[in-house]
Amino acid sequence: MTDEILNWGLLSTAHINRALIAPLNASKRNRLRAVASRSQSTADSYAREWKIPRGLGSYEALLNDPEIDVIYNSLPNHLHAEWTIKALEAGKHVLCEKPLALTLAEVDAMVAASQRAGKVVTEAFMYRHHPQTLRVRELVDNGDLGKLQMIKGSFTFTLTRENDIRLKKEMGGGSIWDVGCYPISYARAVTGAEPLEVFGWQVSGPAGIDETFVGQMRFPDDVYAQIDCGFKSPSHAFIEIVGADGTLNIPVPFKPGKKEKFYLTRDGKTETFEIKGQELYLGEVEDMADAILLDKPPRISLDDSRGNVAAILALLESAQSGRPVTL
Numbered sequence: 001m002t003d004e005i006l007n008w009g010l011l012s013t014a015h016i017n018r019a020l021i022a023p024l025n026a027s028k029r030n031r032l033r034a035v036a037s038r039s040q041s042t043a044d045s046y047a048r049e050w051k052i053p054r055g056l057g058s059y060e061a062l063l064n065d066p067e068i069d070v071i072y073n074s075l076p077n078h079l080h081a082e083w084t085i086k087a088l089e090a091g092k093h094v095l096c097e098k099p100l101a102l103t104l105a106e107v108d109a110m111v112a113a114s115q116r117a118g119k120v121v122t123e124a125f126m127y128r129h130h131p132q133t134l135r136v137r138e139l140v141d142n143g144d145l146g147k148l149q150m151i152k153g154s155f156t157f158t159l160t161r162e163n164d165i166r167l168k169k170e171m172g173g174g175s176i177w178d179v180g181c182y183p184i185s186y187a188r189a190v191t192g193a194e195p196l197e198v199f200g201w202q203v204s205g206p207a208g209i210d211e212t213f214v215g216q217m218r219f220p221d222d223v224y225a226q227i228d229c230g231f232k233s234p235s236h237a238f239i240e241i242v243g244a245d246g247t248l249n250i251p252v253p254f255k256p257g258k259k260e261k262f263y264l265t266r267d268g269k270t271e272t273f274e275i276k277g278q279e280l281y282l283g284e285v286e287d288m289a290d291a292i293l294l295d296k297p298p299r300i301s302l303d304d305s306r307g308n309v310a311a312i313l314a315l316l317e318s319a320q321s322g323r324p325v326t327l
């Protein structure tokens, strides 16, 4: 054990930061010390609003700050790889928002930079750390559903903000990068495997990004997954896992709260699992501290994140070509 405390810095004033601020303030091994923005005045007012000790007027200033141990990279998707690599080269550990990167070459460069620097990088897929997800995976791994057959999952919401980064192709916009990545990640986690073949369809918006995406994935051992995502339907999410002996229904799979329920149906009877959860974003913060201070492998390895990026790219390629894509 160590009584060391990790000093964190937020790389940008992104909306999502607010999800991490409370867990960082609550955690005994982590402490939020600085926020960086492209503009000093934005950094200063953000620091005042969220009671962060220091606001820095450039991203470089945060990376060069000797007090900071860990960077939270909450930049738009197209800047994840670039700034994660810069942070590693500056000797920082990085918790990087999803998707980890937009190409496999970017992921590989992040892996190499992490190895060179000897620093931790992991993707901020918060749902993976929640007790509900851990329990679901345990049930599947224990064979409570019998042989796995099919995973179905959905994540949609209505995107009304006109200038949102999610609508900009050059920033890695599109619904599959933004929310489709969740059911894809869930299906890969539950199967413990990578898809062998995928097929995808997309409905493109005026900016050329997918506003709706529907995909199918064939995993080894005749396990299949169907996912959909989009910006055109009201908030909707679920995961259903079908085995030869039973079905799991998880109504709140990606943003589970402090009390959650999911359901296992076998032989016509439904059993309810009540999960005492935790603050959703605390898990990724504590996982980072375990990895850095206790030398534990992060729960989400870079190999795992690479698999998610590969599956998304293959689905997008399939939607473009109108043909199945083999991985």
Ligand SMILES: NC(=O)c1ccc[n+]([C@@H]2O[C@H](COP(=O)([O-])OP(=O)(O)OC[C@H]3O[C@@H](n4cnc5c(N)ncnc54)[C@H](OP(=O)(O)O)[C@@H]3O)[C@@H](O)[C@H]2O)c1
Pocket: 012, 013, 014, 015, 016, 017, 019, 036, 037, 038, 039, 042, 074, 075, 076, 077, 097, 098, 099, 124, 125, 126, 165, 178
């Ligand atoms: N895990 C989750 O639950 C979750 C939820 C939402 C989003 N996310 C991820 O978090 C990331 C940020 O999403 P968000 O919705 O929070 O983004 P956002 O509010 O639009 O913030 C992005 C930030 O990036 C900085 N930035 C740098 N270059 C930029 C550019 N060219 N255009 C726009 N902003 C630029 C800006 O900060 P400054 O002006 O301060 O420099 C801006 O505040 C995305 O990768 C997204 O996938 C994750």
